[in-house]
Amino acid sequence: MNRHMLTISCNKPFDLSLAERPVPVRRDGDVLVRIRRIGMCGTDFHIFSGNQPYLSYPRVMGHELSGEVLDADPGSPIRIGSTVTINPYLRCKTCHACRRDKPNCCMNIRVMGVHIDGGMAEYVTVPEEAIVDVEGLSFDQAAMVEFLAIGMHAVRRGAVTSADRVLVVGAGAIGVGVALFAKMTGADVVVIDTNGGRLKRARSVCAGIKTTLADAEADAWLKEVTNGDFFDVVFDASGNAGAMQKGFAYVAHGGRYVLVSVVSKDITFSDPEFHKREMQLIGSRNATKHDFQMVIDMIRDGAIPTDKLHTHSLNAVDLPSQVPELLKTPDDLLKAIVTI
Structure with a gap:
């Protein structure tokens, strides 16, 4: 050699x-x-x-x-x-x-x-x-196992079930992975992004998800499709501090907010809004050996x-x-x- x-x-x-x-x-x-x-x-x-x-x-x-x-x-x-x-x-x-x-x-x-x-x-x-x-x-x-394992870990951290409405903010590779595994639980999944091309790609990978552009009408649409309740689990995979802060408003009462993104600055949120929802704020960092193995088994089975x-x-x-x-x-x- x-x-x-x-x-x-x-x-x-x-x-x-x-x-x-x-x-x-x-x-x-x-x-x-x-x-x-x-x-x-x-x-x-x-x-x-x-x-x-x-x-x-x-x-x-x-x-x-x-x-x-x-x-x-x-x-x-x-x-x-x-x-x-x-x-x-x-x-x-x-x-x-x-x-x-x-x-x-x-x-x-x-x-x-x-x-x-x-x-x-x-x-x-x-x-x-x-x-x-x-x-x-x-x-x-x-x-592709590692980036998919990050999505798997996030969905496990969010304890997503088939009874949940899920919002994924960000349709890059990590966000698509999160949406894919959340949908596999049977949850109702919506993905939001500023880029229509990414949303089209997300729909091609994750059959049955809904998508919407992050534009001036997005908030009203998200409220409408959830009958005003918003989402049981929100995942941020945007990598954008502004989007991370805005995501708090999309969490339903009693819901969970999982931050998959990391940014090199502080983010802030309204404490009264946080408390009246009894919201859970959850960090999701990297992935574990268990997440890797779950992804590998799913690829072998043709599920991904x-x-x-x-x-x-x-x-x-x-x-x-x-x-x-x-x-x-x-x-x-x-x-x-x-x-x-």
Whole structure:
């Protein structure tokens, strides 16, 4: 094996470049993976655009990953040559959250591609516990597991049932994933977004959902379709502080508001409105091993239309020129998958 590898680094906002780096050396307890596909996430586009919190440059992006195992410890249950995805939320194992079996909330978490360099490279080494076997999935499908697991985790956090009316704010990849899994519970699901193209894409992926543009008539329409009650569960996947604040008004009395988005600023809400609804405000952070496995099983069973989620295919060497072009047509973009 060549001892150097291709990486794609975001050196500063709007500056992607190709570079060669040494292939990482596997340590005891780690697994060496040959990366085959990388899903482009909203986080990656935020990093490129310079508006991602908790990040310093330069950074090798990439946390939606699939590949094949090249090397592991002798006696490891990880099979050489197996197709895998990677849980990119690397925990410390010692903090309060880790001790309480909430690794996605680790106080010292290191997310690949955000806090540390990620998988936009030919090879990575990761702790053995980060390896997730995806036997039966294609490399493309395996690269979609992580973002779908975030949607799965959010729906579980919201405790959605078939009796609920659900509103999803934001029709990007995460929002579509939330809508997909909420609809699978039998809930009545509405998706709202400022972009009509995204809403059309959401309807093609999630059969039976309703959608509406976030325009001047949206509030009246949302009130009308719920007979003035609004929604039992509201999910924000917009990544916009203004939308997050407005979402409080869409929660029904006795309802739940799940914030999937994260923004690097404060948000405020009316305490009297919050209390008279006895609203539950819930954060949803990352995903767990259980969420990953649920998504993998659903893809294997054909319950998730991965072919409709996958909208763009890119080659890693073309990313410096293609990423700016993708951002010019966001209504066409749901999930871009990079081959390296």
